[in-house]
Amino acid sequence: MPRHVADDLLEVLVHAGVTRIYGLVGDSLNAFGDAVRRSGGAAKGGIDWVHVHNEEGAAFAASAEAQLTGRLAVCAGGCGPGNTHLIQGVLDAHRSGAPVLALASHIPSRQIGTGYFQETKPEALFAQASYYCEMISQPSQVTRLARGAIQAAVGKRGAGVIVIPGDVLTEHSAEPVPASVTVTGRPRPAPSEQEVAELAQRIQAAGRIAIFGGIGCTDARADVLELARRLNAPVGHSLRGKDVLQYDNPFDVGMTGLLGYGACYKSLHDADLVLFLGTDFPYDDFLPVKNNVQVDIDPARLGRRVPLAQGIAADLGLTLRALLPHLEQRRDRSFLDDMLRAHERAVSHSVDTYSAHVSSKKPIHPEYLAAVIDEVADEDAVFTADTGMCCTWTARYITPNGRRRLLGSWVHGSMANALPMAIGAQVCSPGRQVVSLSGDGGLAMLLGELLTAKTHRLPVKVVVFNNSSLGMVRLEMLAAGDPPFETDHDHVDFAAIAAGAGFFTRRVTEPGDVRDAAQAVFCHDGPALLDVVTTPDATEVPSHIPPEDAKGFALSLGKMVLDGGVGEVANIARLNVRNIPRP
Ligand SMILES: Cc1ncc(C[n+]2csc(CCOP(=O)(O)OP(=O)(O)O)c2C)c(N)n1
Numbered sequence: 001m002p003r004h005v006a007d008d009l010l011e012v013l014v015h016a017g018v019t020r021i022y023g024l025v026g027d028s029l030n031a032f033g034d035a036v037r038r039s040g041g042a043a044k045g046g047i048d049w050v051h052v053h054n055e056e057g058a059a060f061a062a063s064a065e066a067q068l069t070g071r072l073a074v075c076a077g078g079c080g081p082g083n084t085h086l087i088q089g090v091l092d093a094h095r096s097g098a099p100v101l102a103l104a105s106h107i108p109s110r111q112i113g114t115g116y117f118q119e120t121k122p123e124a125l126f127a128q129a130s131y132y133c134e135m136i137s138q139p140s141q142v143t144r145l146a147r148g149a150i151q152a153a154v155g156k157r158g159a160g161v162i163v164i165p166g167d168v169l170t171e172h173s174a175e176p177v178p179a180s181v182t183v184t185g186r187p188r189p190a191p192s193e194q195e196v197a198e199l200a201q202r203i204q205a206a207g208r209i210a211i212f213g214g215i216g217c218t219d220a221r222a223d224v225l226e227l228a229r230r231l232n233a234p235v236g237h238s239l240r241g242k243d244v245l246q247y248d249n250p251f252d253v254g255m256t257g258l259l260g261y262g263a264c265y266k267s268l269h270d271a272d273l274v275l276f277l278g279t280d281f282p283y284d285d286f287l288p289v290k291n292n293v294q295v296d297i298d299p300a301r302l303g304r305r306v307p308l309a310q311g312i313a314a315d316l317g318l319t320l321r322a323l324l325p326h327l328e329q330r331r332d333r334s335f336l337d338d339m340l341r342a343h344e345r346a347v348s349h350s351v352d353t354y355s356a357h358v359s360s361k362k363p364i365h366p367e368y369l370a371a372v373i374d375e376v377a378d379e380d381a382v383f384t385a386d387t388g389m390c391c392t393w394t395a396r397y398i399t400p401n402g403r404r405r406l407l408g409s410w411v412h413g414s415m416a417n418a419l420p421m422a423i424g425a426q427v428c429s430p431g432r433q434v435v436s437l438s439g440d441g442g443l444a445m446l447l448g449e450l451l452t453a454k455t456h457r458l459p460v461k462v463v464v465f466n467n468s469s470l471g472m473v474r475l476e477m478l479a480a481g482d483p484p485f486e487t488d489h490d491h492v493d494f495a496a497i498a499a500g501a502g503f504f505t506r507r508v509t510e511p512g513d514v515r516d517a518a519q520a521v522f523c524h525d526g527p528a529l530l531d532v533v534t535t536p537d538a539t540e541v542p543s544h545i546p547p548e549d550a551k552g553f554a555l556s557l558g559k560m561v562l563d564g565g566v567g568e569v570a571n572i573a574r575l576n577v578r579n580i581p582r583p
């Protein structure tokens with residue numbers, strides 16, 4: 001069999017450690033698909049093809065794999081509509097900092113620019129969705145451009161895109177591709193001595209100090225907690241930072257923002273100095289405007305959410321380790337203890353509200369379902385959450401512990417992400433429990449990915465919060481004082497649909513049946529779906545409501561509970577208060 005450019009591309013990927021590609025074959029991509037087939041699959045040193053039912057699903061799956069493993073993951077789509085389906089998930093991966101390579105095949109090269117069937121301009125389409133996007137227009141480019149895209153994805157943490165016309169893939173290639181290493185390390189900029197000294201001075205001059213951390217704390221968790229200990233500083237976090245900062249944290253004061261709870265908002269606003277560490281939390285309405293310091297590896301993020309007294313563009317761990325020797329242990333715990341007590345009061349009040357009412361209410365309250373899922377899921381489960389109210393339930397009820405992982409479309413906020421992300425998570429971690437917390441709207445949007453899970457016998461657990469509504473949008477309308485418009489629809493029996501796709505299913509309408517059904521679904525060793533009919537009227541109430549929104553809420557709902565439930569968080573808060581040292 002003569003060698004083709006498609007084989008060269010495959011070889012570059014194999015050299016970079018790629019063992020699978022999520023995608024949907026067709027037309028311009030077929031020559032590459034054939035090279036993958038001939039490679040014999042990962043078991044024989046080649047590459048596996050994971051067939052999906054929508055290219056968007058391929059990109060979300062690759063994104064989840066990249067986020068879980070930290071390594072390059074690959075997706076592929078054919079020309080025109082294949083590309084435009086792919087782009088949603090690629091953009092999502094890119095904005096999430098997931099190292100993903102997208103192979104976007106293109107129409108025949110001699111037709112480019114003629115308005116040909118399925119023609120798009122992929123380099124322009126993917127430009128905003130990637131760090132690198134180049135077209136291979138002749139065979140001699142393939143090796144270097146493919147390596148360039150891979151290197152950009154793994155080095156800069158985002159998407160790299162290779163556009164390649166189908167006819168170029170089928171051209172003959174004379175030589176095997178020489179091996180070349182993929183450099184996975186990233187630059188770790190250190191702060192200057194002056195920057196560290198200035199920060200130490202600011203800290204010494206400040207009375208009450210609070211910390212707000214995000215996903216950028218991942219590799220510096222121990223240093224952040226040591227800083228909090230040294231300064232007696234309460235620690236709040238963003239949703240992406242929850243996975244990293246909430247568990248085993250005696251300084252935890254919860255989350256701020258629309259999904260927020262506890263005393264995070266209060267801590268940040270009552271502090272004299274706030275340290276923003278590894279976070280690009282976008283909702284500036286919830287952030288303090290004075291005396292802020294920010295440390296982030298990316299200089300472009302400094303000061304774009306809040307005005308800064310000082311910003312340091314450096315690796316967080318290196319910065320904190322340079323700073324800590326300058327700081328003495330503070331004796332005064334009064335601010336920290338006040339905030340821990342305020343946090344405990346806020347979350348305990350809401351838990352009482354929650355447990356007194358929602359465990360027996362019908363239609364079932366989504367808070368109750370989320371709390372049960374938190375209990376029955378494995379200690380090292382991966383949760384993927386759909387955009388919509390599932391984000392709220394995940395933020396408030398799914399308890400991180402350092403071994404669980406929470407994945408979502410946290411930055412781009414795309415619907416329908418949970419199921420395809422669960423598929424990618426399950427493919428790359430076969431023995432691990434993977435739970436998709438799906439909205440009925442989200443599931444309906446990429447429903448075909450149920451077939452992907454079934455085709456590959458992936459034992460994902462899909463939990464559907466089936467409120468017959470675009471619940472979050474419904475809430476937005478109520479908050480604006482408008483009646484819900486085009487948000488609600490007839491009941492759908494997702495259990496029946498999934499059963500038709502070959503899933504093990506349970507459908508639940510009675511609160512008393514939730515736990516048993518969840519256990520049955522979670523114990524099943526194949527693809528399984530739990531369809532729970534929930535109320536669309538559950539309210540998500542932030543820990544701080546701007547006055548104009550509060551008016552809308554009041555108008556629409558008449559009355560409301562001023563805190564949503566928060567599940568296990570209350571136990572952690574109580575424990576932290578109990579552990580406050582006696583004078
Ligand atoms: C692709 C896309 N379209 C529209 C939106 C706007 N949007 C955000 S949440 C949401 C409703 C989600 O409904 P569902 O999945 O049923 O979850 P629920 O909020 O009801 O729990 C919509 C329409 C979006 N974020 N993404």
Ligand SMILES: [Mg+2]
Pocket residue numbers: 439440441465466467468469470471
């Ligand atoms: Mg819904």
